[in-house]
Amino acid sequence: ADALESIKEAGILRVAVPQDFPPFGSVGTDMKPQGYDIDMARLIATKLNVDLALVPVTSANRIPFLQTGKVDLVISSMGKNPERDAVIDFSDAYAPFYNGVFGPEELEVADASDLSGKTVGVTRGSIEDLELTKIAPDDATLKRYEDNNGTISAFLSGQVDAIATGNVVAAAIIAQNPPKLPAMKFLIKNSPCYIGFAEGEPALAEAVNKIIAEAKEDGALDEISQQWLGMALPAGL
Amino acid sequence: MPLIAIDGLRKSYGEHEVLKGIDIGVEKGEVIAIIGKSGSGKSTLLRCINGLETINGGSIAVDGAELAADEAHLRALRLKVGMIFQQFNLFPHKTAGQNVMLAQQVVNKTGKAEAEAMARKMLDRVGLGEKFDSYPDQLSGGQQQRVAIARALAMEPMALLCDEITSALDPELVGEVLQVVRGLAAEGMTLLMVTHEMAFARDVCSRVVFMHQGRVHETGRPEEVFANPQTPELQSFLGRSAA
Amino acid sequence: MPLIAIDGLRKSYGEHEVLKGIDIGVEKGEVIAIIGKSGSGKSTLLRCINGLETINGGSIAVDGAELAADEAHLRALRLKVGMIFQQFNLFPHKTAGQNVMLAQQVVNKTGKAEAEAMARKMLDRVGLGEKFDSYPDQLSGGQQQRVAIARALAMEPMALLCDEITSALDPELVGEVLQVVRGLAAEGMTLLMVTHEMAFARDVCSRVVFMHQGRVHETGRPEEVFANPQTPELQSFLGRSAA
Amino acid sequence: MTYQFDFAWLATYWPVFLDGVLMTVRLIVIGGIAGLLLGTFCAWARSLGPVWLRPPVIAYVELIRNTPFLIQLFFIFFGLPAAGFRLTEVEAATLAMVINLGAYSAEIIRAGIEATPKGQFEAGASLALSPVQTFRHVVLVPALQRIWPALASQVVIVMLGSAVVSQIAVEDLTYAANFAQSRTFRAFEAYFVSTAIYLALAILLRFALLQAGRMIFPHAGAAR
């Protein structure tokens, strides 16, 4: 059946969102998800005129969630790469994302080759994982954690020298005054976020892209960006 | 026609043939003692008659109906012959009274009141009227065995099979159980009992069957068998158990 | 000075006073039989001498050294007196030979070869030379008890305490164990044994101690004690055990 | 079912699985040996040891037996550094397995010790063995032999429980499955393969332990 139709029929849109990835998705003191991705999901649901069901996922399991039909959309600050493109489809970009390697102030790393001999934590299955795996020197150790909770915990508890994650994620960590401040060491990739959905759903793709375009147009997306990223939506997105 | 007709009965465990063709006819009212060395197949014979073992050859008929292996036939058979075991096998989670009532209620669908009346009657008969509400572990071995007899009697069987029912008892308790059996014999119950109590067998039984290596080796009236054993095996068996 | 000097020994379990002041002196080479009713405190006495129980009063001295409760004194004591139990208490995971070797190697730090030579000698002495590699559960009760004796002997004790060492044996096996003890007595070993074998006590022992209700009630040479018991308690005890 | 199974990726990823299996085996071998030693010590302490040692041992055993392994693992790996005590992920995983198996095997071994007839202690004592020597030479071996099958089962359970160590980035068999699925997006197949390997490992491990039992305790009749 056509995915868009069945969403409308069910009257509910199931969206995979992160809860371990501030500011895109994290929990408040009430343990409810909040963040850029959640607001984006809300926006789409409203535009489709259906109810919204948020499904918290991790970087590692969000694609299986989609493949096995547990969710209709993945709005989980997901970057696009050819491997993923082979198994799911992507919308247009809906959020900016620069991922890089972050470490404590005193860590002397300026590019990938400086990671030699260092231990870097990443979230398994994230774009950072896939990209860093390609560029990191052989004697750098990548510790791949199940979810961002693991990655961030590992950094804060000093189990790794550095982590690879998004700049805004690092900023969100800093905003909470952690015991250890992550500082940007180098940029891995400019990798904006895309909404993912199952392959072969042109109607759904069209509808989602239309909503994204409108939101860029009417400033709704800019508002979300201001609130969560503290900056205007980049023009070229 | 005998009440229990056993004809060419054979039974093996794997390779090991334990019963090698047994022929016995038990008339109504007969009291038969089965004697013989350990391992001669006495228990196996009783268990076959009660359908607790499947047989490998020959036939067993009780009151004219032949034993078959299906559940319905087995139940019918077991309603006709009761069995009492060396280890009593009372149900530990039920009182003496409930032990006696259970099968009546479950198998015969007797009403509770009726089953209870029967249970009281049977417990009285074995001299345990006042133990109706005692649990098995509050009873002596002899009392437990008497409850087991009452339990079997309550199903009003045509015959009772008793497998060394006093062997697990302390010597001073053997008497009270044998007393009950003596009473049953006097009332005309058909009894087939494996026993090592030679004096009792001589006293009470109408016939003695001596088993040896899976066969009926010698049989006869107790006064003959005990006084004049014909085979050397029986002679040696009696000699030993007299010692 | 006696080898074992027991002086005013008292022992209670909780409220219950089991030994109420025992005085015994055992000279080197003496063979003493301790007799008495069940519960009279015979085992407790031996266990106190071996330091398996803490005492509540009086003193025990072996070869001049008084028994104290600390580990070092206890070990020294136990090196001087060996003990053999009713239940054999062989180590089930070790062969007869290993049973005999263990304490030599662990306690005396004897080398393996030397310990083995000693073990073979001691097993030979109790007539079990060829059972060196058998495990306890491959031996008869009598053989196990003889291994236990060899195990105690291998530590070259000055005295042996034996607590009803034939009581757990089948009648036909008692003889072989007593034979070994008889040999030890003949060789001059000091022996303190609780026993119900009156004939043996009469034959082999140099002195009999009759215990009654936690006290030494009567004592003397066996021919006197058995022929002329002085107290009614001993008379009744001997009368019963003769029956 | 429209899903097409595809195991072709195994051709590329089998070395990851092999490494994972080796890590899992390494964890259970080290964790198993050290855990059983710890368990033996605690069993001794609880049933025969000095009185002052019992409360801490009981507290340790109960605490571990009544909290999830995953939480123990997180506490050791993420929590302890906050208290100034840092371990690598493999050390943390090994430590977690040791204390976990230690607590469970302590209870099992204690049952074996407490089934020892009193006469064995007395025979040891009367031969002038010290209490520790008696424990070591007389009590321990038959006690272990008595409960060896239960101990073997517990080791297998701990091995299976080790699947969660991938949570702290230990590159074990589960990690291999997670890693492969994050690259190939063949989640079901990846977990299916690793589950099958775990099953084989469990069967092998149990077999090996029972076999080892036969070697360590050559005389079957002693366990009574």
Next chain:
Amino acid sequence: MTQFTLIDILRNLIFATQWTVILSLVSFAGGGLLGLVLLFMRIGKARLLPPVVKLYVEIFQGTPLLMQLFLAFFGLGLFGIDVPPWLAAAVALILWTAAFLAEIWRGCVEAVAKGQWEASASLGMSYLEQMRHVILPQALKVAIPPTVGFSVQVVKGTALTSIIGFTELSKAGTVLTNATFQPFTVYGLVALIYFALCFPLSQAARHLERKMNAAHRH
């Protein structure tokens, strides 16, 4: 960004604990029912069923619960069943619990003396009547302590559902660790809550066992 006080942490952990409790109850109830079915298949008279159950038990006891959770989570979806994490968690835990309970209970049934089967058979009872009136009541009594003991494993097993994204106590712990940067405190509290849930159960099991060993058998 939000700041968490200790009270916030505790409140959220306790809130998440209710999911742990519910999941435990569901697993235990469901696992108990399925375990009972498996038990009857295992000890019943049908020839084909016992080996099937044996295989079932072998597989579920021989593989990590974590893997079972993953497979339930990603596997059921392949059959077109929409499985939210709680459902996958419940299904996997029920299947896992059932395997263990069936095996525990089988031991209890087999611990009933053979003479009880024979005595009831010789009174003319059918297989089902024997089971219902003689065997099961006795087995049940023996089964209670190990069953209560196993409930501890179920409660602890629910912690693994955090890994497939179900927000129970453990997951709340991870999430809160990240929001608060106090892993020592958070995991310490999580461990204490689990202990508070499990310890009474283990004590109860121990107590029941001791009572059973001491008391009359009826």
